[in-house]
Each structure stands twice: as C-alpha cells, then as structure tokens.
Amino acid sequence: MITNSVKNSAPSFHAAIIMDGNGRWAKERGHPRFWGHIRGAAVASKIIEEAVNLKLKAITLFSFSTENWSRPEIEIRVLFKLLGKFILKEKKRALDKKIKFRVIGDLTGLPLETVKIIREMEDLTKDFGGLKLTLAFGYGGRAEILSAVNLHIKNNPGQEMDLEKLEKNFFAPDLGDVDFLIRTGGDHRVSNFLLWQLAYAELFFLDTKWPEFAPSNLRNVYNQFLKRERRFGFIDATSELKKVSQLAVENKTILGTKNGK
Ligand code: IPE
Ligand code: IPE
Ligand code: MG
Numbered sequence: 691m692i693t694n695s696v697k698n699s700a701p702s703f704h705a706a707i708i709m710d711g712n713g714r715w716a717k718e719r720g721h722p723r724f725w726g727h728i729r730g731a732a733v734a735s736k737i738i739e740e741a742v743n744l745k746l747k748a749i750t751l752f753s754f755s756t757e758n759w760s761r762p763e764i765e766i767r768v769l770f771k772l773l774g775k776f777i778l779k780e781k782k783r784a785l786d787k788k789i790k791f792r793v794i795g796d797l798t799g800l801p802l803e804t805v806k807i808i809r810e811m812e813d814l815t816k817d818f819g820g821l822k823l824t825l826a827f828g829y830g831g832r833a834e835i836l837s838a839v840n841l842h843i844k845n846n847p848g849q850e851m852d853l854e855k856l857e858k859n860f861f862a863p864d865l866g867d868v869d870f871l872i873r874t875g876g877d878h879r880v881s882n883f884l885l886w887q888l889a890y891a892e893l894f895f896l897d898t899k900w901p902e903f904a905p906s907n908l909r910n911v912y913n914q915f916l917k918r919e920r921r922f923g924f925i926d927a928t929s930e931l932k933k934v935s936q937l938a939v940e941n942k943t944i945l946g947t948k949n950g951k
Pocket of ligand 2: 708
C-alpha cells in the first residue's frame with residue numbers, strides 16, 4: 691500500500707496553490723479589489739516562509755492566468771507592480787535559504803522593468819538547491835502543453851512525441867508533478883492551472899479567501915495530505931489475494947457458485 695507516511699526516505703513534496711479570493715475579500719471590507727491583492731502578496735511571503743519550514747521540495751503559486759488578461763487594465767497594472775515589488779522583497783530570503791526562483795508563463799505584455807527584475811532573480815538563484823519557488827504568471831496549463839508540443843515539433847521534425855519528451859519541453863522541466871493542490875476562495879475548480887502536473891495531485895479546496903490564509907492553514911493541509919492514501923491506480927494486492935482465497939475456501943467463485951448460479 692502506498693501512503694505518504696510510510697515512505698522510507700525523508701519525503702519532500704511539491705505544493706501548488708491557487709491563491710483566489712483577493713477581490714472578494716477587499717470588497718467585503720468596502721475596499722477596491724487591488725487592496726486584496728496587496729494583502730495577498732504579503733500573505734504569499736508568509737506562506738513561502740512556512741514552505742521552507744515544512745521542507746517542501748517545491749511550491750508553485752498561481753499569480754496571474756492567461757484568462758486574467760481580460761480584467762480591467764488598472765487591476766492588471768497593479769498586479770504587475772506588485773509582482774516586481776514582491777520579487778525584490780523576497781530576494782533576501784532567496785539568498786539566505788537558497789531558494790530557486792522561477793516564473794512560468796508568457797511574459798509578453800509585462801513592463802520591461804518587471805521582466806528585468808524576474809530575469810535577474812532567476813539568474814541569481816538558478817543554481818540554488820533549496821525550495822523551488824515558482825510563480826505562475828501569464829500562465830495557462832493549456833498554453834504550456836501546446837507550447838511544449840510546438841517546441842518538440844520545431845526541434846525534432848517528424849519525430850513522435852512521448853511523455854518524457856513532452857515534459858522536457860515544459861516551462862520548468864524539472865518541476866515535476868504536483869503532490870497537493872490548495873485552492874482558497876471557495877471555488878472547486880482548477881482554472882487552467884498546471885493541468886498536466888496535477889494528474890495525481892491530492893486536492894484541497896478551502897473557503898478561506900487568500901488574504902486570510904495563514905501559515906497554520908498550510909501546515910494543516912500538509913498534515914492532512916500526509917495521511918491520505920495515494921494509490922496511483924494500484925490496489926493492495928495482498929489483502930485482495932487473501933479475500934479471493936477466503937472465497938475459494940468457502941467454495942464460492944466471483945462469477946457465482948460452482949453451478950454457475
Ligand atoms: C486571485 O484573486 C488573484 C488573481 C486572480 C490575480 P481574485 O482577484 O480572483 O479575487 P476574487 O476571486 O475575484 O475574489
Ligand atoms: C485563478 O483565479 C487564477 C489565479 C488565482 C491567478 P481566477 O479568479 O482567475 O479563476 P476563476 O475565474 O474564478 O476560474
Ligand atoms: Mg478569483
């Protein structure tokens with residue numbers, strides 16, 4: 691039986707978070723939506739700190755989706771500004787804790803100064819072996835899969851695609867599968883986030899809106915995740931065999947009695 695808690699080596703996991711509910715949180719308090727994004731960015735910092743404490747292998751935060759481009763320009767501009775500020779603020783922690791920072795997504799349309807901040811931080815931390823901190827910005831799961839297919843076709847004309855080759859062409863090829871996904875804000879959907887990598891993720895949907903999400907919430911989900919039994923399509927063959935032999939002893943078969951009744 692495969693459970694998280696009985697693995698021999700020290701387990702280390704990839705968490706992915708859909709940080710949703712900023713706008714509603716702000717509106718409930720009579721503030722404009724961007725208020726929630728400002729608070730949300732501060733929460734993200736605390737959650738990264740907790741991810742380091744929990745010794746997670748990776749944390750991927752959904753910060754701006756390909757679909758979010760349809761939001762009002764003013765909100766989008768605030769999100770770009772916040773992204774740059776956030777990265778500069780996280781620089782000290784990245785250097786201290788050897789955090790490998792990356793952004794996945796299409797950065798076309800972002801202000802050049804923001805792209806510069808992103809690339810500098812990626813470059814500075816590219817050889818670090820600590821937590822992999824990835825922001826999904828301008829990101830869509832479908833776009834990532836499509837881009838991987840097109841890259842493969844371009845570089846290997848006429849060659850068939852396989853699973854390994856596809857993953858090699860992802861935005862961050864070494865990131866790997868997600869172990870557990872958290873979505874805050876009360877909705878139960880994945881909204882085009884890491885569609886491929888979520889194939890066997892354990893899913894946690896919380897009503898808490900992102901600006902209210904606390905490090906203790908992450909720790910709580912993590913502990914629940916550790917108790918979940920992940921079967922990856924397998925069954926416990928030993929106990930199944932026992933049951934089948936018990937039935938044989940009782941002179942029954944799965945398809946009916948000896949006479950076929
Ligand atoms: C998530 O919060 C942050 C982004 C999508 C950028 P929202 O802005 O979607 O907040 P709600 O869901 O409207 O409350
Ligand atoms: C998902 O939230 C994207 C991010 C958190 C960045 P949305 O608010 O955009 O998702 P929908 O529109 O409710 O599906
Ligand atoms: Mg939302």
